[in-house]
Every structure is written in C-alpha cells, then in structure tokens.
Amino acid sequence: MAQRARMGVLASLLAPDRRGDSRRRPLNPVQRGRKGEEQHAHVEPTRLPTRQGAFCLCRVVAVKPVMDPEDVARALRRIAHEVLEQNQGGDGLVLLGIPTRGVPLAARLAELLEEIEGVEVPFGSLDIGLYRDDLDRRPRTALGVTSLPVPLDGRTVVLVDDVLYTGRTIRAALDALADLGRPARVRLAALCDRGHRELPIRPDYVGKNLPTSTVERVMVRVGEIDGEEGVWIESPALTTTREEQP
C-alpha cells in the first residue's frame, strides 16, 4: 500500500468523527517479510494534521510472520483430511464459517473436501454478533451475515474460525446454532490456536498452535478479504506513542 493510502487509513482512524463508527474498520496491511524474521515497524514519527493542529503519533511494534500462504494452504489441506477421516467421508457435513475471516476459510475447506473426496460439502456463514456476552462492553460492530446452506438438523457442523483464543466466540456460536437447528454433532476447526482459553472449549482441528502472550495480537489475513495472505504475531513490546503539540 502506498504511503499516501496508508496515511489516509491512519488519518481516518484518528479522526474523531469516525469514533464509534459501527462499520468494521479496514485493518492495516502488514509488512511482508520472510518467515521467522522479525520486523520492526517504522520508528520515524509521522506528522498528521488533526482538528487540534498537527501532532506526531508513532507506534513501534514487532511483527513476526508465522505462516505464509503455503503454510496456510498446507494446514487447510491437512484439516480437510482430518475432517474426512473423523467423519468417515464427506456425508452429512456442513461447514459454517464465523465472519469475517472464517467464511473464506470455510469456503476453501469445502473446495478441498470436494477435491479430495469428490463430495460437495455445503458451506455457509454463522454470525455471532447477536450472541456475544460482551455486547455491553465493546463498541458495536456491524452484524455479519448468517446464511445456512441447508437445514442443520441431524448434520455434522464444522465451525470454522481463523483464531481460537478465549473461546467466547465459539460459546456464542454454539448458542446461535442452538437457535437455528439441532445438529447431530458440532466440531471446531481453527486456523490458529493461540491458547488462553476462558471457557471449557477445545478445537477438533487446528492449523497451527501459536504460543502467545495475551498482550500480543495474532493477525490473520486471507486473500479473499485482505488481498494478502498469512499469519503474523504483532508484539507491542516496543510500543511507544509520541505526541507533539504544535
């Protein structure tokens, strides 16, 4: 992304009138780098015009790539095999991605299942926005799409999410499922499991286990949404914010 476009995104993040905007903000792109090579974001302060006058803001973060596009593809392929193995084929399966990035992952799993086993596995989207337990505590975000390709009764639902963390998203997804039908069983596939569970929930299929600390962020990018692909861990260990009043 060009410096200018990046500045545009940054400025929109800082503009006071965008605070509380219910739309999902576009995430910043991650600098590319070779796997295992830690990168530091730019340290140089950027001067930004604001309503109060100019000030400088700069955060320094360490960004470590942990999965590149090939890793993601391999992980998904292995998950597809594991799903087929445990389910003894593709019969009765339905994949439900959790928005936003779980949805394209579910679509890709469906594609892989068809490629491997020759069965068409329906996939859809299950939004949990109405089932969160922290609706009171976080800024509202726009609702995602809930779209079931087939009735769930008696089927094996595989929930697909990008990052498994506290387990609260999955708790909400299970509540949402209960309102939508009665699947025979529900399984969970996650591209990354970063640990720190707060609820008794475990995944059935994991792309990669990522040991993280709670102050770190795991960023998943998928080509369909972000135009780039991979998994990065962003560590704020070096974070500084400098403000400079005019």
Place this chain on the structure above:
Amino acid sequence: MRHLLTTEGMARAEIESYLDDADEFVDVLARPIPKVPALRGKTVATLFFEPSTRTKMSFDKAAKALSADTVSFSPGTSSLKKGESLKDTVLTIEAMGLDLIVVRHEATGAPWRVAAWASVPVVNGGDGAHQHPTQALLDSLTLRRRFGGRRGGLDGLRIGIVGDIRHSRVARSDIHAFTALGADVTLVAPPTLLPLDTTGWPVVTAGTLDDVLPELDAVYVLRVQAERGGASVFPSFAEYRSRFGMTADRLRRLKPDAVVMHPGPMIRGVEIDAAVADDPRCLVLDQVANGVAVRMAVLFQLLGGTRGDASRPVERPAERVLVGGEQ
C-alpha cells in the same frame, strides 16, 4: 447519548447501517425461533401519547425478539389524567431503570424535549406532523429489498409521494431518507395539502398524479388525515379520489415493476382502492413486516455496544496503527 429523532440531515452511511442490520433481522424473524438474546436484561419503554396500532406493536415485537422487556404507557390510564407534566412522567419512568424510551406525541418536537430530560436513548415514534424516522427506515428497507437487494441505497429510483403531505410526518421523514439514499422524490398533492413552503426540500412537486404516474417506480400513498384537518381542504372524498386516489385504473398505467406503498392505516375507497390495496404490487404488508426488523436494528444500535455511561468499564480494542514500514 445517541438518539433517533429525525431523518433530516442523517448521513447516508448511517441510514444504510440501520438497513444492513435490519436485513439480518429480517432473516432472524424468519427463523423457527425468531428470538435472539442480544438485548437480554434491557427494558424498552413505549410512551404513546397518540393512538397507534402498528408502531407500538411493532416496537413491542422488536424489543421482545431481541429478548428485551417492554413496559408501555398509555395516557388514558395514567397520572397525566391527574395533571402530571410530560417532564415528570418521563423522569418517573426513567427512575424505574429503563434503558430506552420510544415516544409518540401529538406535539412537534416533544421527543427532543424528552431526549433533553432523559439520560437514556430516545426514539421518536412520531411527533405531530413533523417526523417519524423509523417509518422512513422501514420504507427505505422495503424499497431497497424490492429494487436494490441487500446493500447500497435507492439510487435512481423515482418515488412519488401522493396525498396529504402537509399533515404527514411520514412524508417529512421519507423525503429525507429517500433522497439521502439517492432517490428522486416527487410530491403529488393539491396545493392545499402541500406545506406552505417547500423551499429547501430536495423534491419537485406535481399538481396531478396522472402526469407523473408513468415515470414512477414507487407510488407512496398517504392517508388523508381527517383528524388533523386534512379533509376540510378539498370538496369531497370522491373529488379527491378522482384526482389523487390510487385507483385500479392508475395501477394499470404504472410501470410493470412499479410498486405501491402506504404507511397505514389505509382508508380504502379514498386514497387507495380496495383492488389496489389487495394487489401483489402493493407492499403494505411487507412494510409492516419490515417495520419489526428495522425497529430491531434501531434498538440494537442504540442499546447494543458501549453506552455513554462513564461508570461502566469500556473496553476499547487497541487501535493498531502501523506507521511507515516502507522497505
């Protein structure tokens, strides 16, 4: 504190965000169990100082579908009869620990007064001949689902609003919502039923329905509001019907895919013929159904998410700002 009081000056993005959420709620309402737990523990108060069938029931249904509780208030059986003021009524109701107030009042501006007194979000359920924003949102949703699908606006649609515009809060709200979403609005009414001054309104006006009929994508028929004096400005209902009524003959002269809408209650035989009201191109029942979904979106947006309550812990996700990084 965020309220929903008027569509005037509302940004297109804000209207679309209500409509986008409402589309999801249309799906929720179609489920076998049309109820979600999003607003569990919240209480919505409906204060209707004016009669209403659909708006009040629609808000009730919307709140319950979101698992909120509702309490309602009707002036006939309340302490208003004993002389209590609107302010004291509002403060009393608020002291009971309610989370949102829907207010309908015959006086223009009453919801703004209520919003100034209350410390909770206020939704205007209709004030005098001024504004009825949730009606405008549900009308926009109905048109968007019919013509535009599930995202975007009403760009390029030609909408005629026909009838008693002078006394209509629905028209005032619709005009702003429709034009903000990109539609062209034509007002069709006898001069006596137009507001005295429409300068500054983003509309054109026409004196007869027949002139504009073939160009319209949607005919929005308004009720003649006899209770606000609407019937005293033309000679007879028959005369009104012959020039401004949505008759079966006029329905035939509409574009094939054009639709007819009405905010209800309909007076069959005056502004709309029974044959038109029962025609599949008349979207009145879609409007009512979409009304519940739109009101769910409004309640969810005003009550979901963090509140302006400083005593409550607010968790703001760290805004990740990556600067520079040019390699």
